[in-house]
Amino acid sequence: MKLVQKGLLCILVTLLLEGSCAGILLVLHNQAQQGAQRVSRSKDRISVEDSAMAGVLDLTLCTVSGLAAGKSPKAKAQEFAGRISEDLYKLKQMPSKDQEQQKKIEEFENAVTELVNLELRLCDAVNDDGLELPYIGSTLIRGEVRKRVDKLIQIKRSLQEMESKEKLSSADSESLSFYAVASVVVVNMILLLALAFVFLRGIGARLSRIVANAHRFSKNEPLADPLKGKDEIAELDRSFHEMADIVKAATQKQRAMIENAVDVICSVNEFGAFTAVSPAAVKSWGFPPETLIGKTLADVLEPDKLSTFHEALTNARKSQETVSAENRVVTGYGTIRDMLWSVQWSESDASFFCVVHDISERKAIDRLKQDFVNMISHDLRTPLTAIGLTIEMLLSGVFGELNAKGFSRVTSAAESTQRLLDLINQLLDLEKLEAGKMEVDRAPHMVLSLLDKSCDSVRAFAEQHDVKLQVNCSETLQAVLDGPRIVQVLVNLISNACKFSPENSTVTVSARVLDNQLAVMVKDEGRGVPVELRDSIFDRFKQVERADELQKGGTGLGLAICKAIVEAHGGVIGVDSEAGKGSTFWFKIPTEILSEKTGDRANIHA
Numbered sequence: 001m002k003l004v005q006k007g008l009l010c011i012l013v014t015l016l017l018e019g020s021c022a023g024i025l026l027v028l029h030n031q032a033q034q035g036a037q038r039v040s041r042s043k044d045r046i047s048v049e050d051s052a053m054a055g056v057l058d059l060t061l062c063t064v065s066g067l068a069a070g071k072s073p074k075a076k077a078q079e080f081a082g083r084i085s086e087d088l089y090k091l092k093q094m095p096s097k098d099q100e101q102q103k104k105i106e107e108f109e110n111a112v113t114e115l116v117n118l119e120l121r122l123c124d125a126v127n128d129d130g131l132e133l134p135y136i137g138s139t140l141i142r143g144e145v146r147k148r149v150d151k152l153i154q155i156k157r158s159l160q161e162m163e164s165k166e167k168l169s170s171a172d173s174e175s176l177s178f179y180a181v182a183s184v185v186v187v188n189m190i191l192l193l194a195l196a197f198v199f200l201r202g203i204g205a206r207l208s209r210i211v212a213n214a215h216r217f218s219k220n221e222p223l224a225d226p227l228k229g230k231d232e233i234a235e236l237d238r239s240f241h242e243m244a245d246i247v248k249a250a251t252q253k254q255r256a257m258i259e260n261a262v263d264v265i266c267s268v269n270e271f272g273a274f275t276a277v278s279p280a281a282v283k284s285w286g287f288p289p290e291t292l293i294g295k296t297l298a299d300v301l302e303p304d305k306l307s308t309f310h311e312a313l314t315n316a317r318k319s320q321e322t323v324s325a326e327n328r329v330v331t332g333y334g335t336i337r338d339m340l341w342s343v344q345w346s347e348s349d350a351s352f353f354c355v356v357h358d359i360s361e362r363k364a365i366d367r368l369k370q371d372f373v374n375m376i377s378h379d380l381r382t383p384l385t386a387i388g389l390t391i392e393m394l395l396s397g398v399f400g401e402l403n404a405k406g407f408s409r410v411t412s413a414a415e416s417t418q419r420l421l422d423l424i425n426q427l428l429d430l431e432k433l434e435a436g437k438m439e440v441d442r443a444p445h446m447v448l449s450l451l452d453k454s455c456d457s458v459r460a461f462a463e464q465h466d467v468k469l470q471v472n473c474s475e476t477l478q479a480v481l482d483g484p485r486i487v488q489v490l491v492n493l494i495s496n497a498c499k500f501s502p503e504n505s506t507v508t509v510s511a512r513v514l515d516n517q518l519a520v521m522v523k524d525e526g527r528g529v530p531v532e533l534r535d536s537i538f539d540r541f542k543q544v545e546r547a548d549e550l551q552k553g554g555t556g557l558g559l560a561i562c563k564a565i566v567e568a569h570g571g572v573i574g575v576d577s578e579a580g581k582g583s584t585f586w587f588k589i590p591t592e593i594l595s596e597k598t599g600d601r602a603n604i605h606a
Contacts, residue, residue, distance in 0.1 A: 014192060014195070045105070058080050098162070111148065119145070122145070206234075223241060265277075265353075268313075276293070284356070285329055301329060309341070313352060322342055337358055338358070338359045339357065388414065442481055444594055451473055451511060451520075455509065458494045467498045472510035494507060497526070514588065517588045517591070520588075523582065529575055566589065
């Protein structure tokens, strides 16, 4: 049974017990009331009987006294007879349910009536002059009076005995009611306690088993067998076992991941001592995990990086966030390897949890890349610059006039050389920007002047594609930024817009203040940029379509350079586009706006 069903059963049994007790108490109460009513009626009858009996005795005494004095007591006797009649009338109004008692009451009434009549007859036997009739002294009448008085007294005694028995019966009934009530209460309490004991014992024992399983689970000990049944406690126990199995499986997976992870996973206490280390430390650091337990960071880290790493740990503890820091580990093999530490402070465990990734190969690649950049800068750009100058001299006729075919070939060579130089310069700029080596030289600049200078730089390119350039900007808008770098961004964006715009279309360059930032937009009327490429086109060597590299030209580095320059200013760059209706490339730079007035100047560069 479900716990709810068991609870309802207990409530039902309790209600039945309470109902039974209430019924018994009601019956006993009714019996007690009836007994009390009988006693009360008995008292009233006794009082009336006693009054009638007293009236009879008074009447007898009055008659005897009157006769002894030779006077007629008739008037006084009639007064007593009237009172006795009233008492007998009252007595008739109080019948008894006991037939034997009712019969005795009727005998009492008849005896009283006969005795009263006899007394009145005696009174009638006296003349008004006080003389007795001839039979006044007859012992027969007097004996009859005495006999009837004795009979009345016997009847009264019988009634008193019956009344006493009724009182005793009522007292016994009250006593029985008390003991019955006490017995019912005691039995009810015993039954309720037994029911509660059975119910709670079944629940408590099984809950204790679940608690014991919880303690076993916390100690990683085997759990007791699942409870049988279909109630909520059994379901809870089964759920607990399922949860324990899931946690155990997850723990095993986690342990397997930690044990098989390439990165070193460890915990370090607040004093910098290792408290746990994954097995990867053997391969990565050359130290078995058990040998590192208890050692400090100073035992494995290169001394030069130790203070910097301690600062990173302090920042992680204060910020309660994951902090990354690089350092160098002196391995057990006698080598030094570069490591990237991801550190998270746990207040509850008072420890730093660290994931240590070996970045020695990445550092080596970075050095190779830097060597490559240096090679491009010195070993390629210098010869290409010399070749470019030589070609320019050939085209200018320094070494003699070229025929038409030669001029065409040399011109093609000059264009190719220039593209190589542009590619090399863009690569160098991008590397400097991403490496943080290119400084942003901020200074006040008229924004309209920067836009005009950018349009002038691509004017010839726009004319080749039959595209008009339009500038919309306030004449007095002035901002603090790196002017040459912003021009470089705009030249890239405007040239791209011209490249992908149809003939006789317009590229609009505008600038305005938006949310205390300088917002610059370059809008074209080209084919647009697909939604899935609006973020990736700002990556290196990424173009909208593969054919663009061959048909439109370009290296795919221009937008990446734009993004790097804008982010170096602390800004963001993006594109809004609709297929077949053109694109709007924009960037926002947080900068100090020195002056601006309403009213833009529209300038058309044909």
